[in-house]
Amino acid sequence: MQVLKLGGSVLTNKEGYLEENAEGIASLAKMLGKVWKEGIQDIILIHGAGSFGHPLVVKYNLDNGVETREQKLGAAKTHSACTTLSNLLVSALISEGVPAVSIPPAFLGKLENRRLKEFNRKPVDKMLRLGYLPVLHGDMMPDSKLGCAVCSGDQLVSWFGKDAKRIILGTNVDGVLADGKLVPEIHMGNFEEISAHFKDTTYPDVTGGMSGKINELLGLGVPSYIVNALHPGRVEALLHGKKAICTLVH
Numbered sequence: 574m575q576v577l578k579l580g581g582s583v584l585t586n587k588e589g590y591l592e593e594n595a596e597g598i599a600s601l602a603k604m605l606g607k608v609w610k611e612g613i614q615d616i617i618l619i620h621g622a623g624s625f626g627h628p629l630v631v632k633y634n635l636d637n638g639v640e641t642r643e644q645k646l647g648a649a650k651t652h653s654a655c656t657t658l659s660n661l662l663v664s665a666l667i668s669e670g671v672p673a674v675s676i677p678p679a680f681l682g683k684l685e686n687r688r689l690k691e692f693n694r695k696p697v698d699k700m701l702r703l704g705y706l707p708v709l710h711g712d713m714m715p716d717s718k719l720g721c722a723v724c725s726g727d728q729l730v731s732w733f734g735k736d737a738k739r740i741i742l743g744t745n746v747d748g749v750l751a752d753g754k755l756v757p758e759i760h761m762g763n764f765e766e767i768s769a770h771f772k773d774t775t776y777p778d779v780t781g782g783m784s785g786k787i788n789e790l791l792g793l794g795v796p797s798y799i800v801n802a803l804h805p806g807r808v809e810a811l812l813h814g815k816k817a818i819c820t821l822v823h
């Protein structure tokens with residue numbers, strides 16, 4: 574099984590508010606339709622929230638606990654927006670011949686202080702076994718300390734990635750960059766040095782942007798590829814086990 578994450582930075586315009594990137598969604602759905610027909614169907618797809626998540630979390634102040642009525646409305650709105658984005662992606666996939674089903678993580682998992690502690694993956698594995706493409710996404714989720722909190726797509730990647738043969742993280746840059754140059758590989762040995770090059774994004778990313786991503790991947794023991802999904806051909810190559818321009822984290 575392989576875990577593919579499509580970043581909110583590719584499926585949406587992250588500078589905006591609830592703005593999809595229709596072109597990005599269509600081109601990735603087309604690529605996945607092709608890959609599916611070629612027989613690669615052992616995929617769990619996870620996607621980020623982009624402008625359907627991060628700006629709402631900031632607007633409704635959801636990152637330090639959800640308690641007040643306004644915050645609960647904000648959390649409900651954020652969850653709803655994430656499912657809207659998910660359905661846009663799933664509709665595009667179905668049009669390309671992929672039997673994709675969106676499975677909202679909100680009702681399957683439990684956080685403790687923003688960290689995923691429990692996740693009932695049975696519905697996901699069942700749909701995969703039945704020949705569907707399960708689609709999960711960054712979501713608001715119950716949190717035993719905070720009421721509700723954000724469970725990032727990246728955190729779901731590390732949860733499902735533990736059993737994967739490979740993890741592919743599609744985002745809006747060619748991989749991890751240091752002084753503008755692509756870092757081909759990150760491992761325990763050079764992580765410290767490379768982490769000096771992690772910068773904040775110009776748009777809101779409440780789950781830590783690139784450094785959040787790498788932290789989820791290190792220590793998993795599964796080869797993980799950070800790749801530019803604005804070039805679907807690169808993701809396609811990696812799904813086939815071929816080489817592509819990317820950063821390998823291992």
Ligand SMILES: Nc1ncnc2c1ncn2[C@@H]1O[C@H](COP(=O)(O)OP(=O)(O)OP(=O)(O)O)[C@@H](O)[C@H]1O
Nearest residue numbers: 580581582621622623744749750770771772782783
């Ligand atoms: N050293 C770095 N190399 C590459 N990108 C970096 C680096 N430091 C910070 N970034 C930022 O990380 C961003 C990618 O992470 P981000 O979390 O925004 O994307 P995503 O995971 O695709 O989106 P989402 O979180 O909505 O799913 C890049 O666009 C870049 O601005």
Ligand SMILES: [Mg+2]
Nearest residue numbers: 778780781782
């Ligand atoms: Mg992110």
